[in-house]
Amino acid sequence: QITLKESGPTLVKPTQTLTLTCTFSGFSLGTNGVAVGWIRQPPGKALEWVGFIYWDDDESYRPSLKGRLTITKDTSKHQVVLTLTNVDPVDTATYYCVRRDRIPAAADYWGQGILVTVSS
């Protein structure tokens, strides 16, 4: 059974750094073709892809977040960490941790999500 779960702060002040951890089970991020990443959803709005880290250590990030976003992995701990620096109220969103395999090239498993509010 594949599960993913997000953890981290639910309130962050503007200009601070947001760190979210995704802890997953039921698969290995060392398996060829697998990626774990983040999709976010501002309140009442559509889904936004944030980024992925891949089995081979490659990374891909949303262009508008480049420079502020880092995604890292600890394969042995089955964890992926999102770090977003200098947050702004527009970063307020529910952040979902997701898995992507080579087939399907889609987010086939999702965490429950964590609502992060950026406010002073």
Next chain:
Amino acid sequence: DIQMTQSPSSLSASVGDRVTITCRASQSLSGYLNWYQQTPGEAPKLLIHATSTLQSGVPSRFSGSGSGREFTLTISSLQREDFATYYCQQSYSTYWTFGQGTKVELE
């Protein structure tokens, strides 16, 4: 960026209705088009990947079709549990993008 445009943004329908949602991309996707369903307060769920492949466990009343830049999601006979918001998403590019969503409401 590949822009994804869904239509309509919302629709009202009744149980048993046939519903079709359209998704248009700003460039050809070579079939790399996925559909998700999201009910209020829940995480999205993958329904269809690669244009027309039903994800395991998804009822057969859902189907997907299309090619190039234009794709459709069809629900052949709407059930009560299908009232939700549906999103298309392209995975042709490394930089994924989503449509703005289509909310299916009870008429």
